[in-house]
Amino acid sequence: xxxxxxxxxxxxxxxxxxxxxxxxxxxxxxxxxxxxxxxxxxxxxxxxxxxxxxxxxxxxxxxxxxxxxxxxxxxxxxxxxxxxxxxxxxxxxxxxxxxxxxxxxxxxxxxxxxxxxxxxxxxxxxxxxxxxxxxxxxxxxxxxxxxxxxxxxxxxxxxxxxxxxxxxxxxxxxxxxxxxxxxxxxxxxxxxxxxxxxxxxxxxxxxxxxxxxxxxxxxxxxxxxxxxxxxxxxxxxxxxxxxxxxxxxxxxxxxxxxxxxxxxxxxxxxxxxxxxxxxxxxxxxxxxxxxxxxxxxxxxxxxxxxxxxxxxxxxxxxxxxxxxxxxxxxxxxxx
Amino acid sequence: xxxxxxxxxxxxxxxxxxxxxxxxxxxxxxxxxxxxxxxxxxxxxxxxxxxxxxxxxxxxxxxxxxxxxxxxxxxxxxxxxxxxxxxxxxxxxxxxxxxxxxxxxxxxxxxxxxxxxxxxxxxxxxxxxxxxxxxxxxxxxxxxxxxxxxxxxxxxxxxxxxxxxxxxxxxxxxxxxxxxxxxxxxxxxxxxxxxxxxxxxxxxxxxxxxxxxxxxxxxxxxxxxxxxxxxxxxxxxxxxxxxxxxxxxxxxxxxxxxxxxxxxxxxxxxxxxxxxxxxxxxxxxxxxxxxxxxxxxxxxxxxxxxxxxxxxxxxxxxxxxxxxxxxxxxxxxxx
Numbered sequence: 001x002x003x004x005x006x007x008x009x010x011x012x013x014x015x016x017x018x019x020x021x022x023x024x025x026x027x028x029x030x031x032x033x034x035x036x037x038x039x040x041x042x043x044x045x046x047x048x049x050x051x052x053x054x055x056x057x058x059x060x061x062x063x064x065x066x067x068x069x070x071x072x073x074x075x076x077x078x079x080x081x082x083x084x085x086x087x088x089x090x091x092x093x094x095x096x097x098x099x100x101x102x103x104x105x106x107x108x109x110x111x112x113x114x115x116x117x118x119x120x121x122x123x124x125x126x127x128x129x130x131x132x133x134x135x136x137x138x139x140x141x142x143x144x145x146x147x148x149x150x151x152x153x154x155x156x157x158x159x160x161x162x163x164x165x166x167x168x169x170x171x172x173x174x175x176x177x178x179x180x181x182x183x184x185x186x187x188x189x190x191x192x193x194x195x196x197x198x199x200x201x202x203x204x205x206x207x208x209x210x211x212x213x214x215x216x217x218x219x220x221x222x223x224x225x226x227x228x229x230x231x232x233x234x235x236x237x238x239x240x241x242x243x244x245x246x247x248x249x250x251x252x253x254x255x256x257x258x259x260x261x262x263x264x265x266x267x268x269x270x271x272x273x274x275x276x277x278x279x280x281x282x283x284x285x286x287x288x289x290x291x292x293x294x295x296x297x298x299x300x301x302x303x304x305x306x307x308x309x310x311x312x313x314x315x316x317x318x319x320x321x322x323x324x325x326x327x328x329x330x331x332x333x334x335x
Numbered sequence: 336x337x338x339x340x341x342x343x344x345x346x347x348x349x350x351x352x353x354x355x356x357x358x359x360x361x362x363x364x365x366x367x368x369x370x371x372x373x374x375x376x377x378x379x380x381x382x383x384x385x386x387x388x389x390x391x392x393x394x395x396x397x398x399x400x401x402x403x404x405x406x407x408x409x410x411x412x413x414x415x416x417x418x419x420x421x422x423x424x425x426x427x428x429x430x431x432x433x434x435x436x437x438x439x440x441x442x443x444x445x446x447x448x449x450x451x452x453x454x455x456x457x458x459x460x461x462x463x464x465x466x467x468x469x470x471x472x473x474x475x476x477x478x479x480x481x482x483x484x485x486x487x488x489x490x491x492x493x494x495x496x497x498x499x500x501x502x503x504x505x506x507x508x509x510x511x512x513x514x515x516x517x518x519x520x521x522x523x524x525x526x527x528x529x530x531x532x533x534x535x536x537x538x539x540x541x542x543x544x545x546x547x548x549x550x551x552x553x554x555x556x557x558x559x560x561x562x563x564x565x566x567x568x569x570x571x572x573x574x575x576x577x578x579x580x581x582x583x584x585x586x587x588x589x590x591x592x593x594x595x596x597x598x599x600x601x602x603x604x605x606x607x608x609x610x611x612x613x614x615x616x617x618x619x620x621x622x623x624x625x626x627x628x629x630x631x632x633x634x635x636x637x638x639x640x641x642x643x644x645x646x647x648x649x650x651x652x653x654x655x656x657x658x659x660x661x662x663x664x665x666x667x668x669x670x
Contacts, residue, residue, distance in 0.1 A: 225568045226561045226601055233560045233605075259607050266561055266601035270568075272594050274625070280615035290609070 001181050003158050006047060007102050009183060010151050021070055021109075026142025030133035030166045031063040032119055032126040034199060034302060034310050036257040037237045038264045039162050039174065040230060041221045048161040049185050051221075052234040053176040055241055056162070058169045059199060059331050064117045064127070066134035068142050071110040080114045081121070096135070099159045103139065113138075120206035126166070126304065132159030133166035153186040170334065171245065173238075192245055193334045200311030200321060200328040202301075204281040213305035216268055216275045224271040233263050254300025254312045261302040279307040285325070292324050299324070336516050338493050341382060342437050344518060345486050356405055356444075361477025365468035365501045366398040367454055367461040369534060369637060369645050371592040372572045373599045374497055374509065375565060376556045383496040384520050386556075387569040388511040390576055391497070393504045394534060394666050399452045399462070401469035403477050406445040415449045416456070431470070434494045438474065448473075455541040461501070461639065467494030468501030488521040505669065506580065508573075527580055528669045535646030535656060535663040537636075539616040548640035551603055551610045559606040568598050589635030589647045596637040614642040620660070627659050634659070 033056040041051040071078050077100060079086045079093050086093045100111060113135065121127045133156045140147050147155070149167050153174075157164035165172045168189040177185030211219075220227050237260045244253035268275035282303070289311070292299050297320050300312045311328060313321050318330060368391040376386040406413050412435060414421045414428050421428045435446060448470065456462045468491045475482050482490070484502050488509075492499035500507045503524040512520030546554075555562050572595045579588035603610035617638070624646070627634050632655050635647045646663060648656050653665060 224598075225564045225571070226598060227564075228567075229560045229564050232563075236560070255607065259605070259609070262609050263559075263561060263605040266604040269601045269604075270561075270594070270598040272590065274594070274597050276618070276621065276625075278613070278618050279622075280619045283611070283613050283618050284615045286611065287614075290611075 001044075001047065003046060003102050006158065006181060006183070007155070009181065010147070010154050011145075021142045022144030023142065024069060026068040026138040026140070027066070028134045028137030028141055029063060029065045030130045030137060030163075031058040031060055031169060032130040033058045033162065033165045033172060034126065035162065035165075035304065036241055036253075036302060036312075037234055037260050038304070040264045040267065041217055041227060042161070043176075044180070044182065045218070047182045047185075048157050048159075049182045050161060050174070050176050052231050053174060053238060054162075054165070054234070055171065055173045055190075055238060056165045057171055057197075057199065057333055058166070059333065060169050060335065062119050062331065063130035063166070064115055064134040066116075066131070066138040067114040068135070068138045069112050071112040074110045075107075077110050078112045080112075082116055095159075099132070099135075102158065120203070126162055128160040129162040129166045132156050132163035135159065136163070137167065150186050150188070153188075154183065157182070157185065190242075190245070194245065194248065195334045196315040197333050198311075198313050198315055198318060198321075199331045199333055200313065200325065201331065202285055202309040202311060202325060202328055204279050204285070204307045204309070209277070209306050211275055211277075211305075216271075216277075216305055219271045219273070219275055220267050222271075224267050226267045226270045230263070230267055233260065250298055250314055254298065257302045257312055258300040261304075265303060277303070277305055277307050282307045282309060285309050288324055292320075297321070297324070336379075336382065338381060338437050341493065341516060341518070342490070344516065345482070345489050346480075356477045357479030358477065359404060361403040361473040361475070362401070363469045363472030363476055364398060364400045365465045365472060365498075366393040366395055366504060367465040368393045368497065368500045368507060369461065370497065370500075370639065371576055371588075371637060371647075372569055372595050373639070375599045375602065376552055376562060377496070378511075379515070379517065380553070382517045382520075383492050383494075384517045385496060385509070385511050387566050388509060388573060389497075389500070389569070390506065390508045390525075390573060391500045392506055392532075392534065392668055393501070395504050395668065395670065397454050397666065398465035398501070399450055399469040401451075401466070401473040402449040403470070403473045404447050406447040409445045410442075412445050413447045415447075417451060430494075434467070434470075437493065455538070461497055463495040464497040464501045467491050467498035470494065471498070472502065485521050485523070488523075489518065492517070492520065525577075525580070529580065529583065530669045531650040532668050533646075533648050533650055533653060533656075534666045534668055535648065535660065536666065537620055537644040537646060537660060537663055539614050539620070539642045539644070544612070544641050546610055546612075546640075551606075551612075551640055554606045554608075554610055555602050557606075559602050561602045561605045565598070565602055568595065585633055585649055589633065592637045592647055593635040596639075600638060612638070612640055612642055617642045617644060620644050623659055627655075632656070632659070 035056040037055040039050050039054040043049045043051050136156045153164045165174050165187040171190040172187050174187040237256050240256040289301050301309045370391045372390040374385050374389040378384045378386050412432050471491045488499045500509050500522040506525040507522050509522040572591050575591040624636050636644045
């Protein structure tokens with residue numbers, strides 16, 4: 001099964017998706033998302049089908065704003081990221097161009113794509129997630145596809161797995177699915193709010209990571225003996241997170257998210273060559289969190305494929321968290 | 336099955352092991368040992384029976400020299416560690432006293448025990464391993480038991496699991512065994528030498544660790560889902576290490592040892608509350624090793640239940656290793 005076959009299925013054999021733009025510009029914002037139960041490992045590399053389900057929280061004001069329009073009379077796509085024109089040879093442009101090729105036959109059109117992100121790129125802050133989610137939503141707008149969010153989630157997944165979760169605010173679950181065509185592997189919002197919940201961004205390093213999460217994932221799945229236990233960890237943690245969300249049990253919520261992240265990084269350390277996103281600063285901050293918790297502060301962290309930590313705490317503890325981490329950027333995840 | 340039952344089995348129902356000392360002093364040195372395939376997790380807590388076999392290399396000149404003699408007319412044991420009299424309430428004295436109780440009925444004698452260690456205590460440098468191994472060998476000397484090394488290994492294991500491996504120089508394998516009485520769970524030397532092999536000690540922190548390896552092990556076994564995969568990792572790594580030793584394949588040897596250590600620490604990170612022996616300095620040194628390796632240096636590391644790294648390399652690379660780590664203490668493991 002190829003990506004293009006899946007796209008045809010999503011568009012239900014309509015041919016109009018390759019038609020002319022319906023309007024001059026397509027525009028969409030997609031929030032970045034922080035997984036509380038991580039997506040780590042694929043059952044199908046081509047279709048970005050995950051081994052397990054995952055659960056995330058969106059950062060409502062952090063993400064990507066993407067504007068797409070026809071690149072008139074041009075023979076290639078033109079991509080601008082945060083005001084900077086990207087070289088056609090860059091890995092990112094190639095990835096986006098290949099993605100666009102799925103929607104066009106014989107390159108009958110090319111696009112000008114302007115992406116503005118207010119988070120560091122490729123530093124473990126889900127820039128590819130919000131990037132692809134906003135791109136697909138902007139295409140939907142430009143071409144007037146009028147696809148449902150579930151269909152957009154399926155499309156976004158083909159660009160970047162975790163992009164499937166970046167189409168909603170709040171809590172979102174991406175169902176692993178079991179079908180080989182992946183038509184049951186999409187995300188859905190979980191309708192519950194937790195207004196006291198806070199996410200704190202701790203930036204250790206904004207540099208682009210040396211090992212992509214794509215490569216790190218592949219290495220873990222193929223070389224880490226510990227990966228065999230990961231699916232069991234995820235099923236346990238999804239249950240615990242939902243239970244914690246339902247009962248607003250914050251220590252259970254934070255502890256489950258932290259343990260899930262630690263286990264993901266553990267599985268990477270055990271791969272060969274080892275994958276280690278920890279920097280000395282990351283470890284120092286982790287010990288600070290643990291020391292604060294020993295003193296009674298209900299503070300937890302999660303970490304994605306990058307050195308930065310995301311703190312999890314409740315509104316009532318904001319002052320104390322700031323005392324431990326003066327540089328933290330505090331984000332209210334529900335309005 | 337209790338420790339005292341096992342001791343009776345080892346002494347084959349002889350009663351003379353509780354008799355008078357045969358000489359004024361018992362004296363023994365035991366080298367510390369660095370596991371290349373780690374001992375992590377017990378199948379029996381009381382008898383220190385491991386889930387898996389393990390393989391170590393002794394550091395010939397680093398370890399514990401223990402002198403034992405009767406503490407005449409005294410009602411308790413008197414323990415001196417590196418010239419300092421230990422309080423009877425200290426955890427170490429209690430542990431040693433309980434161990435001695437196994438060899439005496441109704442406390443008919445007490446000992447003066449003088450231990451000199453030239454490694455930091457309880458900092459992940461196997462101080463309890465060489466401590467208990469030298470103690471049991473010194474008791475053997477004092478009481479004239481004339482036990483075999485295999486019997487001493489069984490006895491040492493009852494004091495501290497990895498002490499079973501500290502009775503020989505060179506490579507040593509501790510067989511996990513399958514019997515419930517542990518009579519088949521002892522160490523044996525592997526008769527092969529690797530004169531070019533070097534171990535480099537990188538001390539990050541000599542402070543006593545906050546979580547004992549005993550507690551860390553227990554927490555991993557009971558709470559880490561990843562631990563289920565550990566026995567498989569060990570069987571793979573034991574085969575690879577022996578193959579590497581036989582063919583003097585250093586990259587296979589070093590890589591297997593490093594991956595084994597990383598996987599042990601990975602299993603700890605995944606336990607709850609998390610166990611993390613990494614300090615920022617540990618992670619910095621790990622990245623230095625990986626960067627040096629990328630540039631072609633055949634340098635690997637292993638790490639025990641503490642923040643310090645032990646480098647593995649060959650004699651020919653000593654100068655380059657010193658260039659990366661000027662503070663390293665280089666140890667020739669075979670004379």
